[in-house]
Amino acid sequence: MFVEIVFVGLPIDRDEVEEALEAAFELDGEIIGAGSGMGRCHLDLEIAGDSATAATTAALERLRAVLSDLGVSDCAALNVSE
Numbered sequence: 001m002f003v004e005i006v007f008v009g010l011p012i013d014r015d016e017v018e019e020a021l022e023a024a025f026e027l028d029g030e031i032i033g034a035g036s037g038m039g040r041c042h043l044d045l046e047i048a049g050d051s052a053t054a055a056t057t058a059a060l061e062r063l064r065a066v067l068s069d070l071g072v073s074d075c076a077a078l079n080v081s082e
Contacts, residue, residue, distance in 0.1 A: 001056060003045045003063065004079040010072060014041045017070060021045060024066045028059070056082065 007014070018031050025047065033044035047059045060080070067073040 001047045002081040006042045006077045
């Protein structure tokens with residue numbers, strides 16, 4: 001599964017979010033791209049595994065938990081592709 005995480009008004013450094021996601025997903029996922037400009041930034045997260053509904057739901061819950069713990073969930077939008 002591919003998730004583009006778009007941030008507008010990110011209150012912390014994007015690298016902090018990237019490090020937290022890499023720690024949370026370890027062998028299950030990887031940041032494969034990032035960028036910034038025009039008041040926005042994004043991270044591209046590739047999550048391994050099948051695209052079964054339960055697995056997808058669990059991965060997105062883990063992602064949302066990391067963003068919430070960092071206090072950045074309100075400025076993040078997720079674009080998910082399977």
